[in-house]
Every structure is written in C-alpha cells, then in structure tokens.
Amino acid sequence: MKELSVYTDRIKNFLENYFSRDSLNISNINRWGMDIVEKFKNFSLKGKMLRGALLLLSTEMFKKMVTPGDVKVASALEIIHSSLLIHDDIMDRDLTRRGGKTIHSQYTDIFKDLSKQEAYHFGESLGICAGDIGFFIAFNILSESELASEIITSIVSLWSEELSYVGLAQMEDLWFSTVNIDDIDINDVAKMYRFKTSRYSFSLPLMTGAILSGQNERIVEVLKNLGEDMGLLFQVKDDELGLFGSEYKTGKPVGSDLKEGKKTIYIIQILHNTDKRDREEVINIVRNRDSSPSAIARLKSIAKRSGAIDDINTMFEDVKAKCMEKISQLPVDPAYKERLRKITDFIIKREL
C-alpha cells in the first residue's frame, strides 16, 4: 500500500543490516546460530510489514519524525510476527508460506536420513525452537533500542500482554477447527478475531506509536478502539477473500478456508441468515470441506439470496463510519488523517 511503503522500506533496511552483521552474538554460538540468522533474514524480509509500518505511521503522525530507535521497535514487531507464523505453520501443518517453504519444513529437509515421520518430528522441533528464539531476538532488539527505559518498559508490558491474548485466541481457533459449525457461538468467533487479529495487528502497532511519541492514555485508548474496528474490517474482508476471492489475485486457492475447515464469521453469518430450506446444504458444504467450483457458486448464491452478503456489507459501512469518526478525533495533521482513511478504505476494497 502506497501510504505505508516509505515505512516498510526503513524496516526492511534495518532487518537486512541486522541479520547481516557478522558481529551478531547469536551467529557465533553454534552451527544453528548462523543458520537461524540467515533463515530469519530471508523469511522476515518477505513479509508485507503491515504491522511495523502501521507502528511507524502512528509514531510519525504524533511526533513528526521517525528515529532509528523507532525503526528498531517496528522491526522487532515484524520479527515477533515471523515467529508467530513459524509456530502457526507447525500447528496448521502448512508446508508453504510467503512464497517458499515454511521454516519447520526447511528443517525437516535436514533430516533426510531419518524416516519421513521422524524427519518431520525433528523439523517441527527445530521450528518450535526457531520461533522461540525469534521472540527473544525481538525483545533483545527492543531492550537495546536506546530509547528511554520507561518507554521500553511500557512497550514490553503492552506487547507481552497482547501477545498472551494472541496465544489464547490461537488456541480457540484450533479448537474451532475440531468442532461442528453448529456448536460455535458467533460471539466467541468475534472475540477470537478481536485478540488474534484486531488488537494484535492494528491496535498494538497504533498504540505502540503513541507510546513512542509520549501520548496520554486517552489517545492510547482511542487508538486501541480504532485498531479493533480496523481489524474487524480486515478480518471479515479476509474471510470473504478466503471464500470467494479469485486465486489469480489472492494467490490462495478459491475456497481455501472451506478446505481447511476454518469457521469464519463470514461462513457463520451465511448460516445464520439461511432459512431451513438451505441450511442443510450450507452445513454439508462446510462439513465436507467441499470447495468445488459448484459448491462455492451455490454458497455464493445462497449467501446473496439470504441477505448475508447485504448484512456483511452493512456491517462494513457501519464499522467504517466508526473508524472515520475516531480518525477525525485524533490530534494529528490532516495529511495523516487522510492516510488513515485511505488505509481503512483499502482494507475493505482490496482484492488480495
């Protein structure tokens, strides 16, 4: 996104340099140290840097500048995000990510002399270690960012709290994938979204920017709420793309959420709006993880007829209006408000 690319470049620059430094202690511990630095460099640089860029935009809109210390904090957040993805990919048994092999699947390749099952186990185990190490590298960069200690401590406090919620939401998400769609309460899914996506991917970066620029608690609270709204738009749009998005544009197969058994708000909303006649068909498609073109077409036509798509679009408009209202309250230059508005708009208009 144009509005964020200037920040993305600064983060990439830091990560590139950080993971290329020969003086990095971690490279000199053992054979795995050198290797993990290389893996984190390649993996983190391929990310979209949404969270780190939002963090820097938030910092800059309050203090009119971004220091090297701020860039370190944003980069640390991107490393944490990479670690979360490494662990998630083990849990979801995904073999590809960011256009390449997942980290645990790269490690699996090392053990080619063992049986397939043993190799996979050791690959997963090294992947668990790599994720853990990423968390610690990130907190280390944060603690050595040369910002004021009070600021570092506030960020450690905010991040550690929100990240523990991300973990709990991930547990809930895993749980949902093992139960019937009928047994899931839409409010529980909404709560899961709030902590797994909204608070983590939007509120946390925006709030961190406010902490870095010394804003008061009232502003931090407004940004938390703005982030929750933006995150909801983002996640439900993501659901829509995961169900009806074109493979050409999203890079994911059409109906991939169905195939993976994901219980998204989008699907639950369709079921919610559907009358008795269509209900069984929707449940069957979901239960059988049927992502055939005809099933997707049927689901789309039921979703339209039932009014589910209209309801979701109305929700998009309502939540978007709430975002615009909160953005207008912020004590920042109009140019930054305009950027935040464009980002909000992009979230629901994007096709990938």
Added chain:
Amino acid sequence: MKELSVYTDRIKNFLENYFSRDSLNISNINRWGMDIVEKFKNFSLKGKMLRGALLLLSTEMFKKMVTPGDVKVASALEIIHSSLLIHDDIMDRDLTRRGGKTIHSQYTDIFKDLSKQEAYHFGESLGICAGDIGFFIAFNILSESELASEIITSIVSLWSEELSYVGLAQMEDLWFSTVNIDDIDINDVAKMYRFKTSRYSFSLPLMTGAILSGQNERIVEVLKNLGEDMGLLFQVKDDELGLFGSEYKTGKPVGSDLKEGKKTIYIIQILHNTDKRDREEVINIVRNRDSSPSAIARLKSIAKRSGAIDDINTMFEDVKAKCMEKISQLPVDPAYKERLRKITDFIIKREL
C-alpha cells in the same frame, strides 16, 4: 536444599497468589485463559525453583534484603523455565514431568473424540501456544514489577539474549540425538552444556541478582564465570546420575540417558578413555540404547578400568576449586559465601 528453601517459599507464595487472582486479565479472555492459569499454577509450583532461589540468594547477598519486586522477577524466571520445559517435552515426546502428565499430554486428553494421531497433534499445538503464553506472562510480570525501568530493561536484555542461546543449544542437543556418538566432538557438547545449562541455570540467576542490587560490570562478570563453573559441575553430575544413578533416589529409571539416546559428556568421556578392546562394546551399548542392568554394569566397569571416572572426578575437584576461588573474591558477607560453597558442594555430592 536447605540453603535455598527460604527463597523457594517466597516464590511459591507469589506464584500461588498470582495464578489465583480473579482479576488476572488473562483468565477473562476465553475458556483457555482460565484453564492455562490453572495449568501454570499447578505446573510451576511443582518445580524445584532452583533458578529463582539462586536469583534471590544473589540479590540478598548484595543488598541484604529481598523486596516484593525481586520476588516477582524470580517468579517470572520460574514461569519461563516452565515454558521451556513445556516446549522441551513436546520435542522429546515425554508424557510425564514433575510427577504428572506433561502439559501437551494434558491437552491431548481434551481431543478424545479425534483419532489418536490427531488428538496428539492438537495436544502438541495447544502445548506450543501454552509455552509461548508463559514466556509472555513472565515478561509481563517483569515489566510490571515496579522496579526502576533501567533495571527492568537490563534484565530484559540479559534474559532475552541468554534465552536465545538456550534455544540454539536445544537445537544442537536435538541434532546430537540423531547422529552417531563417533561423529560428535566433545567440545561441541561442552559448548551445548554451557548455553543450555550453565549460563541459563546458574549464570543468569546470579547475574540478575547483581543487576537487581546495582552491582558493577566486573562483579556481574565474576558471577557469569562462577555460574558457568557451577553449571558444568551440575550437568556432568546430572549425566552421572542419568547413567548410574539409582532409580529409587533419582526417580528416573537407571540408564535413562542411554535409553533416550542422549550423548552426554559423561558417555563421551568414557568412550574417549576406552582402548580399542572395549571401544566397540561401548559404542554398541550406546547405539542400541541398551540400558539393561548387565549393560550398565559393563559400562561402569569399563569406565572405572579406563580411568574415565577418575578423570571426571579430577575435573570435579578442579572446577570446584575454581568455584571456591571465585566465591572468595565476592564482596559479600562470609555467611553468604558459606552458602554458595555449600551449594557447590551439594551439586557434586547429591544423589538426585
């Protein structure tokens, strides 16, 4: 250990209270929040609290008191240790720990409606999340300990660096378990021990105590070296108990290290001292993971005859002397020096 029990009790007291607070935000996020608080309470309270207690002893010997903030830091370290064990148990596929089921095996039980393999996968996945969450809970307690921000930042910096080394050493340990004993360099094992055990379990707690009491870098460095020596004694003694220890006393089956394919310094030292005649027999016992009483007895007799046990005992005496020398240099009351000496002595005399 008598010398540490006064500190252990304070940590247990904090953990008991912390994980019983209804006001704990984490309990109110979702069904997993309440559950994880309960699991961490039970699991962490069953630990020996060696690391937390050493941390408080180190704090007290410099500043003659231990504050509630210091106890929070020690408790945070114990929670991190629990998290490392949760992840280790997944990697080692261990089903019991601290006299009960491992955490991932407790989660596996929840998925009894799934196939055995699927249930185990989801159990492991929730275990990965639980370990991650423990790290974040610990950093949250640390950041909210109400100590000076400079102190908190220094501790975050020290811990995050050392913990990334622990992860790398764990990767090396996993790797060793998949290769032949002949292909392992004893220096690589010694390095693995240094970061997985010595620095983490001894240097880090001692150094944290020095940071909490505002000691200078020279003292912190002496404690780092003292911890490395104490840790080496601890780990090689652990190897000895894992190989020749009595099940009645250690709670682990005799020869359990052999059975698990662990490549300990103790075993490598035996192989190193053994002449051609016995070499093949030792390698066979190790390769076949043969922990039968007769194999253990043979190994012990070869170890004695070859001089390996004498060499290890000489090493114990040398390293112990180095510890005593460093302890005598510390600018603390003689009573605390005496405690450290007793702890060092206990490490190599213990039978469990």
